[in-house]
Amino acid sequence: MKTEKINSGAMENAGGKTTPVLSVKNLTYAYPKNKIALEDISLDIYPGEKVAVVGPNGAGKTTLFLHMNSTIKSKGHIFINGKDVADMNPSQRVKEVGIMFADPDNQLFMPTVFDDVAFGPLNLGLTPEEVKQRVEEAMEMTGITDLKMNVPHHLSLGQKKKVVLASVISMRPKVIILDEPTANLDPKSKRDVLEIVNKLNAEGMTIIISTHDVNLLSELADKVYVLNKKIIETGTPREIFSNPSLLEENNLEASDIFKFFQLLTTIGFDCDDLPLSFDEAVNEIYRQIKEGGGHIHLHTHKHVPEKHD
């Protein structure tokens, strides 16, 4: 298997030059009177990384995220820029890490969308002009400007998710955690979330996502952690998709395009790296047509029947 570059930041970090923006150290957790949900989790996430946590239902993804922003306190296990998140007060913490939970109803509580998006920045002690600017920017980015005077609880699920995303963005935290950000969104809104994630990441924000949307995985993340109570594996989306037993054991699948091109290889389609997304597939096909002088060449073997006397 070809080893890929995860991202330039991550490679520099391998040399130990940069400190992780978020570290989980030996985190084990069980809910009261319940079986263990997380077992000895350790991971380092570096500034500017875009990582996904994937795994079956009940694997512990949300539980891990609840620790990362100290909703579940676990002193001595989660560090943001070297500081124990359990020791931060809420106003310090929200500047460091913003989180969007899978269920938006737990995060919306103001009478209007504008107020919900403005709530965090107002509590940072910014001037009213600065707050207004941040709120308008976040609403514009998430495409909810038209909803600004609406009552959040009367919005659709997808609209509510966008309001929560805007309220996270308006805080401009260093790390953004998104728990299933594309679930229940229409196809256009999924693409919008992808664009927002990539824009925020290009601006330097560190992004941590959980998702069951394997078709979007390669665009949502450069690096993937497979979690199933423990960290089972870490790799690029391609490395994860190329490991059938890992996928099967953890209720995962490769993206549809990757599986389709795996199938094509059985009828002679030849390419070094199977495409992970539709865009990559289109680029690969164009490349091959160009190189093949207007054709795609299949590598087939002719089976000549043996002659019998």
Ligand SMILES: Nc1ncnc2c1ncn2[C@@H]1O[C@H](COP(=O)(O)OP(=O)(O)OP(=O)(O)O)[C@@H](O)[C@H]1O
């Ligand atoms: N509040 C709670 N009290 C008790 N047990 C819980 C609680 N929340 C989650 N659990 C249990 O902890 C385990 C991990 O759940 P968690 O919600 O973190 O999984 P997940 O990976 O986010 O799953 P999904 O993909 O379904 O969102 C599961 O066994 C779940 O039943």
Ligand SMILES: [Mg+2]
């Ligand atoms: Mg979850």
